[in-house]
Amino acid sequence: MTTTSFAPVFVSSETAKAVFDWTDAIRALQSAYARPVAPKSAPPRTVAAAGKTWLRTLPAVPAGGRYYGAKIMGMAMDAAVPGVEYVIVLFDRETSRIAAFVDGNLVTGFRTAATSAAALDRLAPRGPARLAVLGSGLEATMHTRAIASVRDVTEVVVFSPTPERRAAFAQAVTRDLGIPARGASSAQEAVEGAELVLAAARSKGEHPILFGDWLTLGATIVSIGSTIPEQREIDASVVARSDIIVCDTLEEVLDETGDMLAAHEAGVAFRDKSFSLADLMSGAIDERLKEARTRMYKSVGGGLQDIVVAELILGKAIEAGLVTPLPIEFETKR
Known part of the structure; x- marks a missing residue:
């Protein structure tokens, strides 16, 4: 038998x-x-x-x-x-x-970055773009490589509080991807003029690291660092500035992340401009995308x-x- x-x-x-x-x-x-x-x-x-x-x-x-x-x-x-x-x-x-x-x-790092790039590929306009990176850890590293696989990144400008870490990050980007990269002395300096913005690092005190008035009109933002109510990454002004917000898990992002809870408390209306990743990929919001100038993808991760x-x-x-x-x-x- x-x-x-x-x-x-x-x-x-x-x-x-x-x-x-x-x-x-x-x-x-x-x-x-x-x-x-x-x-x-x-x-x-x-x-x-x-x-x-x-x-x-x-x-x-x-x-x-x-x-x-x-x-x-x-x-x-x-x-x-x-x-x-x-x-x-x-x-x-x-x-x-x-x-x-x-x-x-x-x-976990691969899937988070690949999902962000999958969203950005549908959200961000085509053409050459400068990428601002806030953070220098594993997620920032993986996201930079994922984004570079779907867009022609002309330059990467990174901010990390530690000068040595941002210098090492920039060197690795140029070495591995052949893309010019440099460190910035502040998050604002990194973001100004960038068409693509990656927020991949919360502050130690859970204070926002990205603000709306820093953003170039028409920028596409990827925010991955605030996944539970206690965490903060982007200011409510970024939520207000975004014309469309795509979430990998809609209810969890809107109801269970510190950034969106803070935006709600600040009186920012965002539910009527927030959509699921499935809405984006299926083409259900293509008409809304045509009208949107500043776009954001916000992630908590999912099974x-x-x-x-x-x-x-x-x-x-x-x-x-x-x-x-x-x-x-x-x-x-x-």
Whole structure:
């Protein structure tokens, strides 16, 4: 008697980095969000917490994909050496079995930046553009590379509070992408005159780092740093200045991010000009886009992004023979 093995595989961050491609990920996300996204297929993230321990879950069942699953991350802040680990669990529609465990650390950065670039590709006018970057960490690094894959970036100007970090960031951009880059001594200096603005760093005191009167008329803004009520990144004046606001998860961005809560408290009306990423990708707001001059994409991240990018990475890793088979098999309840 023969049995079929359904042993899952593991995909490391090293493998994810080796097989990842910005263009493929951006196109996959644009395709995923162009399909109707049923509310139950990508429900809101959930957070379980007790004391200094928390666990966050982001599930999704993308339409049309082979895999579905969830990203799980957690941290015990009072552990001897606290840190966050991420795992994306993929189930296979064809077998209904657990197919893979993907290290979600780098994937989280990849999917956030690729989704931002997917949105910016539909929001920002075509043509050469200067990119202002506020922040010099992993997200800023990944977003710069993702944006450069969909637009002709003529120059990158970066602001980070530490001169050494912004200098290193600029050097890496020129070395890796061949794009002229330089540091700026202030966020305002970086932003002035830029057609594309990336806000990817909150201040330590949770004060806004980007203001509306700094923006060039017609600029496109990507804001990714304020994802919960306690966090701040952009001033209410940026919300007021934006003619259209696209959100990856509409309700979460509008109701659960510090920036939008502050804008509401300041009396800024934004709900009638805010739309979902699915609205953007499906073409439902094309007419509104024609009238909009200053445009913003604001993100909190979502399980749909994780699963779409993880599926892409898993497929490439299998093809390249880079997955690690696991000597385990789960018992199936029937």
